[in-house]
Amino acid sequence: MDLGRLKYLYRQYQVQALTDDERSEWESIVQEFSYDEALQELLDSDWQQAKTNRNTGSSESLAQQRIYEYIVNQKQLRRSGIKIRKWIPYAAAAIVVFFIGFFLLYNEEVKKSQPDTPVAILPGGNRATLVLADGRSIDLSESQSGIVVGEELRYTDGSLVLSKESISRIQHLTMKIPKGGTYQVTLPDGTKVWLNSESTLRYPSRFGDAQRAVQLKGEAYFEVAKDKKRPFRVATAGQNLEVLGTQFNITAYDNEPAIKTTLVEGSVKITNLRAGADNTLKPGQQSVITDGNTAINEVSIEQFTAWKEGFFSFEETPFDEVLEQLARWYDVDIEYRRKPNKTFSGKMKRNARLSSVLDFFEGSGISFQLVGRRLIIE
Numbered sequence: 001m002d003l004g005r006l007k008y009l010y011r012q013y014q015v016q017a018l019t020d021d022e023r024s025e026w027e028s029i030v031q032e033f034s035y036d037e038a039l040q041e042l043l044d045s046d047w048q049q050a051k052t053n054r055n056t057g058s059s060e061s062l063a064q065q066r067i068y069e070y071i072v073n074q075k076q077l078r079r080s081g082i083k084i085r086k087w088i089p090y091a092a093a094a095i096v097v098f099f100i101g102f103f104l105l106y107n108e109e110v111k112k113s114q115p116d117t118p119v120a121i122l123p124g125g126n127r128a129t130l131v132l133a134d135g136r137s138i139d140l141s142e143s144q145s146g147i148v149v150g151e152e153l154r155y156t157d158g159s160l161v162l163s164k165e166s167i168s169r170i171q172h173l174t175m176k177i178p179k180g181g182t183y184q185v186t187l188p189d190g191t192k193v194w195l196n197s198e199s200t201l202r203y204p205s206r207f208g209d210a211q212r213a214v215q216l217k218g219e220a221y222f223e224v225a226k227d228k229k230r231p232f233r234v235a236t237a238g239q240n241l242e243v244l245g246t247q248f249n250i251t252a253y254d255n256e257p258a259i260k261t262t263l264v265e266g267s268v269k270i271t272n273l274r275a276g277a278d279n280t281l282k283p284g285q286q287s288v289i290t291d292g293n294t295a296i297n298e299v300s301i302e303q304f305t306a307w308k309e310g311f312f313s314f315e316e317t318p319f320d321e322v323l324e325q326l327a328r329w330y331d332v333d334i335e336y337r338r339k340p341n342k343t344f345s346g347k348m349k350r351n352a353r354l355s356s357v358l359d360f361f362e363g364s365g366i367s368f369q370l371v372g373r374r375l376i377i378e
Contacts, residue, residue, distance in 0.1 A: 027356070121354040121373065124197060124329045127181030130161070133171035138162075146184030149173070149205060156184070167205040174202045177218070180331035182307075187214070190225035191232065194308045197328035198253070219251045221308045224266075239289050240271040248281075249305050256324075259289040262304040270294070310350050312357075316343045319366070323377070330354045332373045340366050340377065 009026045012018045018026060126145050130138045140147065144155040153162035167173075175185055177199045184194050188207050195201055199218025207213075213233045224232045226245030234241040236252035239259045246266025252259045261270055263281040271278050275292040286299040306313035307325075314322055319342045327334050329350060348360055354375075358368050367378040 121330050121332065121370070123351050123353065124180035124182060124331065126183055127178055128183035128195070129176045129178075131174040131176060133173070140183065146186065147175075148186040149188050149203075153205075156186075171205050172202055173205055174200060176200050178331070179328050187212070189227060189230075189232075192223040194221040196220065196307055197331075216250060216252055218253055219249070219307075221247075221249045221305060223247050238273050238291075240273060241268055242271075243268045249308075251304070257290055260286055260304065262286040262299060262301060264301055264305065306347065307350065311347055312350055313347045314344050316345055318343055319364075323375070326354070326357060327375070330357075332370075332375045335374055335376045337376060337378050340364075342366065 196219035202215040247264040
């Protein structure tokens, strides 16, 4: 697409004159985030005007004022200390997302100049807290994607988190991921772990000579470093897992009835703690432990690992499971006025705003209502 076309769509969108086809084209551009530099150029004048007009009360400046306040009050900016001008390449995309949510979902409120118009709910990001053995906690940088545990503890770009003296002795560390968060940790043996929203991983700063053991609540993808002398073990509330070196995904949330282990490559041995029964998985298989029962199924691996690559992927997935994933990633609460007996299949990026994802479900025949951070299923 040439810049002239992009400018035309942007200006038409600003005056709410897009045709249905043009609106679809524009929303596709925003959701793909493929034109960051061009969008930044288009939005720069609006950004400056929003700052200039933020203290005015005119209806013309109302949307810009809210966009300005929305961006400068972001928790990410407060925590990281990043200057607004340095953040513009990322803020530009956020402005566009907010503009669309503002004009498409709340057009009537803009016309009436109501000051309390809700903002669009944006997707989750890199958020995690590291809890040390003595109870101290560190809010990890949202501008980083993960940490590496070695003689020192560093971010993946090499910047320091904890010095060698701080982790010189063996101690247990706990990484906590909130709703709307994700983070990666490289363990002392080189094993890489990706943690999904609302998950917790407990692990030592040094592994012993006999084994490598960690504890998980929630969901994580493991890429285990090979070590024939030291098996790698993952403990959850109802399951133990043992490998020497492989890749797999575990879903073990406390509020879900089943523990699911999906094997990508290699082999794993799982133990149902309640039944005391062992099973060995092959690549492409998934174990589902519910109370004392263990079922082994052939599955599509991508459906259960796509989150690690930044996607939602569903294949005949029960709708309540779909909504639970959305609730964790977008940090919203689900309220059922009726529980739909439906399944859903589809794939979408996790970097879209929530309203866009809900639009994706529009053809399902299910009615949604978003009130603050509460998603009501009607």
